[in-house]
Amino acid sequence: MSGGVDSAVAAARAVEAGHDVVGVHLALSRAGGTLRTGSRGCCTIEDALDARRAADLLGIPFYVWDFSERFREDVIADFVSEYQAGRTPNPCMRCNEKIKFAALLERAIELGFDAVCTGHYATLIPTDAGLELHRAADNAKDQSYVLGVLTAEQLAHTYFPLGTTPSKAVVRAEAAERGLTVAQKPDSHDICFIPDGDTRGWLAEKVGTATGEIVDRTGEIVGTHEGAHAFTVGQRRGLKLGVPAADGKPRFVLEVRPVSNTVVVGPKEALAIRELSGERFSWAGAGPVDPEFDCEVQIRAHAEPEIARAYVTSEGVRVVPEQPLNGVAPGQTAVLYVGTRVLGQFTIDRTVSAVPVDA
Amino acid sequence: MQHYLDHAATTPLRPEAREAWLDASAIVGNASSTHGAGQDARRLLEESRERSAAVLGCDPIEVVFTSGGTESINLALQGLWQARPAGTDAIVMPDAEHHATMDTVEALVGAGATLRAVPVSRTGAIDLDAFSAQLAGAALATALIANNESGTLNEAATLASSAEVAQVPLHLDAVSALGHVPLSFRDLRGDAADAVGLVAMSIAGHKIGAPVGVGALVVSRTARLTALLRGGAQQRGLRAGTQDVAGAAAFAIALELAELERETESIRLSEMRDRLVEGILARVPAAEVLGDRVRRLPGNAHILFPGAVGESLLFLLDMAGIAASTGSACQAGVAEPSHVVMAMGRSEQDARSVLRFSLGRTSTDEDVDAVLASIAEAYARASGSGSAARS
DSSP, X not given: OOXXXXXXXXXXXXXXXXXXXXXXXXXXXXXXXXXXXXXXXXXXXXXXXXXXXHHHHXXXXXXXEXXXXXHIIIIIHHXXXXXXXXXXXXXXXXXXXXXXXXXXXXXXXXXXXXXXXXXXXXXXXXXXXXXXXXXXXXXXXXXXXXXXXXXXXXXXXXXXXXXXXXXHHHHHHHHHHTTOGGGGOOOOOSOTTOTTSOHHHHHHHHHOOOOEEEEOTTOOEEEEESXXXXXXXXXXXXXXXXXXXXXXOOOEEEEEETTTTEEEEEOGGGXXXXXXXXXXXXXXSSOOSSSXXXXXXXXXXXXXXXXXXXXXXTTEEEEEESSOBSSXXXXXXXXXXXXXXXXXXXXXXXXXXXXXXXX | OOEEOBTTTOOOOOHHHHHHHHHHHTOOOOTTOOSHHHHHHHHHHHHHHHHHHHHHXXXXXXXXXXXXXXXXXXXXXXXXXXXOOTTOOEEEEETTOOHHHHHHHHHHHXXXXXXXXXXXXXXXXXXXXXXXXXXXXXXXXXXXXXXXXTOBBOOHHHXXXXXXXXXXXXXXXXXXXXTTSOOOHHHHHTTOOTTOEEEEEEEEGGXXXXXXXXXXXXXXXXXXXXXXXXXXOTGGGTSOSOOOHHHHHHHHHHHHHHHHHHHHHHHHHHHHHHHHHXXXXXXXXXXXXXXXXXXXXXXXXXXXXXXXXHHHHHHHHHHTTEEOBOOSXXXXXXXXXXXXXXXXXXOHHHHTSEEEEEOOTTOOHHHHHHHHHHHHHHHHHHHHSHHXXXX
């Protein structure tokens, strides 16, 4: 129970469904702030208090469990090292993979619980082949993307009571009806451990700054920057290029080279990717029957899914979208859908540009 | 059935204290008012102060009622620091003090004080020689009589006499010791010269069955101390604010009863505690008792469960109806790794694997039985779980 409205209502529904429910708030930061401001941050003392008051109202026991050390190692350190490697990580996904449905679930099972129940918007559908993970009924709130990393074993010990709810407004109304004080609490959006939302500033503090070159695809220097880690593929803002492009068109980050601390920029067309692949993959439930299949690929939490063909080989998963994709950055997670079903995911290691680089 | 083994956190209100509070609460009148109603309130307040002083071995004028232990400690440390002798800036503080002391001293260090730390032994006892050696020229010194976590008792008389010899004002935190060990402010102070030696001693009501919200700082008549709260001349000007007559009345009776029962309760609780400790060690052979085996609070069992996650143990015991504690400070429900356990030379990992069971007036053999019935399985589960198994 994060202290937000979703987990409070999820807990309420679990209680009502007759489960023996215990509320757990994860303390993920040791130096948490005291009060919350708007949609930023989490793990504040106020959030823990809100979660406790929701549990009080539901009449369930409530505990705060400290996973801050695991979170620091598995999520925050990973986030920093991924950026340092020129990749674009998704810390929420990592948290689901390593903390909520791993460290917490493991402890819960040890302590005698059957499952972890969360306020995520996603649906689990039982089939003969086991549980399937599907998108939520409310497309606007769907969080199946960040759960794409869960495995069959994890799904078997998971409940998402909010997945079938038609909209967040219904959840808020239900919270208000139940007298939960968090009914109107703003949603969290930013990365929870960067409470001011300034990812670039936060990273600069963690890894320091170092002046490097911004080059175009021909290798010509068109500007400088204060650290390649602050850039992500597809980024346009914040480049501050001194030399305008010959064609006068805006330029975008095409590639981040952490070893040489270089950022490569170019026109929007050069962002188009015709193929992406990755070695690290998992299946959310039963895997694909055929090594080659039609699917949709989604590369960010709020990106549109794109029609694609997937190929599973001994080296990993390769995906060829029907139309080239823009803004694909190594480190991002590609989640594969078949209809509303999440089939699985891979971390993008390699992309192939749709436009030859020497253009 | 609920089994409460966290008397060190707070112990049940004594019925007599509750009655005294309710009776006193019916009296209308501010004890500082000069009319008859005020005089009635004042009479009960001063009677309560006298009765408290009789138990504490001090003069009534030396009892300054406060809101509890934290305020008393703050008043003592900040007050002594503000009124410190010219040319002094050092504060002598052992490593395993309560957060009320540590955090106050930390703030004073931020305001220009220098800290002279004193190590504690592996059993959590203050190193008396080191304490004594740090005193020369210090602005003030502070020490616990009984450690709230480990239960280890320190030699209060030795601490007081070394402060007297060094001519340094000393504050003793007697919050955990109150009601469990003989305490006479007068005896501990001895013949110390004005404003040095033992000058202040903190106590709290809810540790002995008075309500939460009343405590006292015993302040010797010659102590040099500046008030924290301003706005009135109450209590020698050391603690402004309308005086809590009902709280004082409840505190006085609780003090008397605690002192009356002290010797028999000490024996009863020690025996129960020993059975608890031996039973745990028999069921969890890996467990280890922390703190001094002999010189410790009678109701305290402070036990290391190697490899177990403290919060999992607490959870499993709670599910079995048993209230225990890690003993260490909490923020928003998260137990910090205990600085006391680490000051005793243990690792941070160990500091997260410690439970404190504390017995008190209402403890029964059934409470001990309940722990012994649950502890082996709780330990097995809590030490198999995620984060401990991983690291």
